Amino acid sequence: MKKHAVCIAVCACACCVMSAQVEIVYTFTGKRIEKKTVTIEPDAADVVRVHIPQAELPPGLDTVTVLPDFAAAQTGEAGYFIMPNGEYGTFRERNGERTARGAMPMPIFGMKNPRAAFVAIVTGTPYDFTLMTTAKDGRYTILPRFEYRGRPAYDDLTVAYHLLKGAQADYSGMARKYRDYQLARKACVPLKERLKARPELAYAARSLEVRVRQGWKPVPTPVEHQTRQTEPSMKVAVTFDRVGEILDEFRRQGIDRAEICLVGWNQKGHDGRYPEIFPVEEQLGGEVKLRALIRKAQAMGFQIVCHNNNSDAYMIADTWDAEYIIKNPDGSLSAHAAWSGGRMYNVCPQRAFERFQQKDVRAFADLGFRGLHYTDVLTVVQPRACYDPRHPLNRNQGARWVGKMLAETQTVLGGSASEGGHDFCCGVLDYALYASIVPPKPHPMVDRFVPFWQLVYHGIILSNPFPPTCNYTIKDAATRLMLTEFGGRPFFYYYSNFLDKGNAWMGTADLTCENDEALKASVAKIKEGYDEFTARARLQTEFMDRHERVDTDVYRTVYSDGSEIVCNYRQTAFVYKGRTVAPLRHILIGP
CATH class of the missing domain: 2.60.40 (Immunoglobulin-like)
Incomplete structure (x- = not known):
């Protein structure tokens, strides 16, 4: 041997x-x-x-x-x-x-x-x-x-x-x-140091994330390989003018700080024709209305960014070219699920950077967007390898090209955000939409989830813990409490539940604005989260130093400044250091 x-x-x-x-x-x-x-x-x-x-x-x-x-x-x-x-x-x-x-x-x-x-x-x-x-x-x-x-x-x-x-x-x-x-090894730098020279990051660290899905084609799609003749129509949910009305209601109800992320503002909505993005979708109001919305949001004191995708491509795109698609070891095109734009194909990260991403972020900057720009997918999957002999990459090299894309958004737009918490680019990721895409759910081998990722990266990368903690103030009390236990930066999402046949990975409860009554009610629930987060937002730049079980269904999180958050998942009150923690509630004890 x-x-x-x-x-x-x-x-x-x-x-x-x-x-x-x-x-x-x-x-x-x-x-x-x-x-x-x-x-x-x-x-x-x-x-x-x-x-x-x-x-x-x-x-x-x-x-x-x-x-x-x-x-x-x-x-x-x-x-x-x-x-x-x-x-x-x-x-x-x-x-x-x-x-x-x-x-x-x-x-x-x-x-x-x-x-x-x-x-x-x-x-x-x-x-x-x-x-x-x-x-x-x-x-x-x-x-x-x-x-x-x-x-x-x-x-x-x-x-x-x-x-x-x-x-x-x-x-x-x-x-x-x-x-x-x-x-x-300087793989990453604490938030406290980075935000000194990063005003957009400093703003985001004290602000909610509010995402607005504006338009989309049916998911699952009835047409796997779409053409301009067979493309399904796009549903219009929130026009640019309507987003402006949401911001007006924010102001009326006392929400003064938030980062707004527009999703599906691009050609044919969310995942409509990537990597084709422009022109701005006319059914939502077109470029003139979008520019007006961006100016309005910034004048009101809000930070506004957009959602983009440099990982997926659809054959309907006017920029479609099999050259930039990842090749499998046998030379075939690397494909993924069918989504709004049809069958998705995985774009080689090197070619995404070279052919699209650099010019895309400059076009977004020209529209006026500024903040933690959101690039979908990049950090919710492992780095991808490519076997195309024209641009071969192993996974280590794939990670470096993803890092180039995130760094480019920081340079051009002020910050970077992506879908997950995979840490191969932790030095150039400012916000993870969910630290773990796997939500807490029963498994015979698993007792519970603990904030392991947050114990590493809280105070380094802003994050929300799981998909179900989206819109947390309209969720059950335990889900709402978990966002606080895990030190999350809350994010709210209009029309998070948009799939036609279930699979609501962020939850079935949703925020909508189809009429003025729904709009006011949704903003009221965001205001609850705004008030809760404002009380503890200062902790976003602190390390999470310790997490432990205090008693049955009671957990304590300790931060680097000495602050403690005690979360009580019981149906009865719990007394901690002389203070009563109400059922399914938390208390914050300052340093």
């Missing part, structure tokens, strides 16, 4: 890890399996580092798994595992599995058991692994499965297991360790 080199560095851990056995399993495309077990003697660095150089990864690999012996627990033992999206599970099942692949916003995971506590940071090949948490016959393991599928490796394989002790040995400590790692 061929030997494969593995470089391993470890350190001492006060959690009784005196030595470690690391099992590395190579599975080849022909189903052949090779196993290697390495005994590790700890040194003084408090890190177990598994490093396999790219050149030492053999050809024909299907997968590689890495499992230290301390990354295991028995059913019934004290402790838990933590997934990168915040899923937290205790060791209570005998058999089961929870995996994460696409919906993995950070390349980290952790476990605490009676023998060790650690956070693992995947620093080599961070976008090509599935995280596997498995219970089998009463034994839990958590491991990365790196996936090559017969293709040559393009990066080293590296996993750094940071062993934690004392007050650091919990999920808050795991998150702080990763945050410190990111800050030390």
Whole structure:
């Protein structure tokens, strides 16, 4: 059997890890399996580092798994595992599995058991692994499965297991360790420092996000490959004049600060004909009315931006060209779901930047938009690879081109926002519409969600936690409370529920403005969120330093300035430090 080199560095851990056995399993495309077990003697660095150089990864690999012996627990033992999206599970099942692949916003995971506590940071090949948490016959393991599928490796394989002790040995400590790692290598910069020279970012940090979906074609589409002759008609929901009336009602009800994002203002509405954007949709009022709205919003003290997409393309676009579409390994076009404009095709991030994004953002600036410009999709998926020989990209290179797009919006328009919290571009992302696209929902292996991402990035990236916390003041009390527990910057969305056949991933309850009564009622619910957020907006620039369970269904979040937020999910009141927390409510205790 061929030997494969593995470089391993470890350190001492006060959690009784005196030595470690690391099992590395190579599975080849022909189903052949090779196993290697390495005994590790700890040194003084408090890190177990598994490093396999790219050149030492053999050809024909299907997968590689890495499992230290301390990354295991028995059913019934004290402790838990933590997934990168915040899923937290205790060791209570005998058999089961929870995996994460696409919906993995950070390349980290952790476990605490009676023998060790650690956070693992995947620093080599961070976008090509599935995280596997498995219970089998009463034994839990958590491991990365790196996936090559017969293709040559393009990066080293590296996993750094940071062993934690004392007050650091919990999920808050795991998150702080990763945050410190990111800050030390200058992958990102705290909000407090960035907003000194970024007035648009400073404004957004103290403001609600209000999105207005103005127009769209049917979803799901009745025409998969649309032409100008077969294109379905666009529904007009909110004209530019009507958006102005929403802003007038904001002023009447006392909302003085908000960032407005127009969605579906472009040609044929939301996802109408991307990458074709112009002319501004005439059915909404056209460019003259749009420019007037932008001037009005800014004169009233609001920040106004627009929604765009540089990831998806439709064949109906006047700019359609298969050249810029991502190619699969077999040379076929990379396609996605069918949406408003028909079948979506994935645009190569390099070609998106070179052919469209730079001129698009300058056209938006010319219209007058300024603020945290929203580019859809980019950070809600892993970086994409492209196999077109004219513009080949591995995932590392794809991440860099996405970073160029986000940086360009910061330079030209004042800020950047995108759909998710994937952190491969954390240094150039100002706002994540939802930190995790996976909402809290029951799973046999998962006890609950905890703000793991927020413990890393609160105070660095503004965010809303989940899709269902959109329009949180019209949701159930527990959802409303979760936005506060997770330190969210609230966002409201007119016509968030626009799909024709369900799949309302942001919830079925909605804000509408089809008549004046509905408009006033919707603004009243936004005003509730405005008042709640104003009371705690100062915390947006603070790190979230600790999160913990105080008692059954009661959780405490502690910020770097000493502030505490206590959230009570009980049906009865709870007393904390002499203060009563009402059922399904929170209290804020200042520093």
